[in-house]
Amino acid sequence: MTDLTIGEVAERTGLSVHALRFYEREGLLVGPVRRTAGGRRRYALLDVQWLEICVRLRESDMPLADLRRFAELVRQGPGNEAERLRLLDAHQPRVNERIRELEECRSLIAWKASVYADHLARGEAGGLWDPTADRQPSSSSS
Amino acid sequence: MTDLTIGEVAERTGLSVHALRFYEREGLLVGPVRRTAGGRRRYALLDVQWLEICVRLRESDMPLADLRRFAELVRQGPGNEAERLRLLDAHQPRVNERIRELEECRSLIAWKASVYADHLARGEAGGLWDPTADRQPSSSSS
DNA sequence: GTAGGACGTAGAGCGCGGTCTAGCTCAAGC
């Protein structure tokens, strides 16, 4: 068999062994994981592929609850593709929004860094915030 | 005075009143917030500007610990600009990496959504995963 | 002068997403 042990799956998905068992308990898998006679999990390639998708969706901050819902739909088998699509479509704008947000943060950070860099380059030429001075006036930058 | 109450600051920073008090306790502010005779906080514009930066940095997942460190440096006054710059410079690649990650997730999601959309468009033309079928073979998509 | 709401402090509690422990079993290699 091409089946994998939990340790092997952990290694290739990047999830911990603990997390894999946790995901299973939480109903995030698309089917019951088969077991050996001794009760050990044997993951099929299908399971691993699904887990790789889970990892991606989690990376993009999809909550476990949504992942669970998606898994349920897949588990139910064909017929609910419209709902699966809706789930993904609902997630996409959140990802886009998050990227936009991060890009804005990135420019702010880059800008502030450049202020400091300039300041250092011209050797303490001042103009930066100094809250140790006066706490009344509303002056300058960083 | 152009000073603001905690409620006003909450409104313009988007932080909750609770969060503002929490930030203060945690040493995330650049200076001691002044108080009225009755013990109420009066935020200076400087504080609000700093908080706006905090909000941005948090949005980009900078941990509170780093924020606290940055605040400490600013509180100490001029002379440590190199370290402040280092802090920001260390954060930037994390933000970039996160954006990259999210962009990858986005294309995966878009791709999967398109698979479902196609499937639905051609009316149940099959080819999607069906874990209810057979758990052995390593077949197709969705 | 009194009602109502915003504010104060201290500290407990929470939601999320895992992570870890205890105590046991299984299985591969020597």
Add this chain to the structure above:
DNA sequence: GCTTGAGCTAGACCGCGCTCTACGTCCTAC
């Protein structure tokens, strides 16, 4: 046969970043 390490279950615990509670005070408006 025995050791060793990987795996098993149930359930407790954790880190982060707030959030909320309890209860008292301040202050503005009527």
